[in-house]
Amino acid sequence: MKVSKAQTAENRAGIVEAAARLYREKGLGGVGVSDITRDAGLTHGGLYRHFESKDALAREACLRAFDWTITPLDRLKDGAHDPAEMLHALVHGYLSTEHRDHPGEGCPAAALAVDAARAGPEMSEVFAQGVERNIQRFARATTPAPDAAGRADTIHVLASMVGALVLSRATAAGNPALSEEILATLRAQLAPEFKPRLKSTPKSKTKR
Structure with a gap:
């Protein structure tokens, strides 16, 4: 049975999505083709109808993973937000227990940086x-x-957040208190508790 172009595109997107999540959860070396196709609901051989190699899929999945954001930054309009408030929200969202405990749904920089450095120049470029x-x-x-x-x-802020998240994940099982301390310390250092600036009330002019 011939598969439609729409279904083919949907299958391909499903493979990329599954790979992007699984790679972040288990690392580039911890995921096999069968894991990806099974998660995407396809047969093992289906992957190679869309990608010339597993490495090609890994590069596209990695790039797709970078679409992840804590908040939809690309939708913000210039001047429509307070930069200090946004910094606070992003830092505290990134350095959260939820983000630490769900790498497959989070930042690829913290999940895959070491793997990417070892995967060769093409992956490094992506x-x-x-x-x-x-x-x-x-x-x-x-x-x-x-x-x-x-x-x-x-x-400085991004590199600090990534490093803190990596250390927090690495210590979470062995020393949960230290893991939480790392997150809390970096939240406080990078974005102290945000206090909205009060708008000054214009002084009324005195009639002479």
């Missing part, structure tokens, strides 16, 4: 594209006027 996109999106949301200094601040 990963670099995703990281660069994250830097730009984060800067737009949290920096009033993105410039060289704002980019440096963004990289």
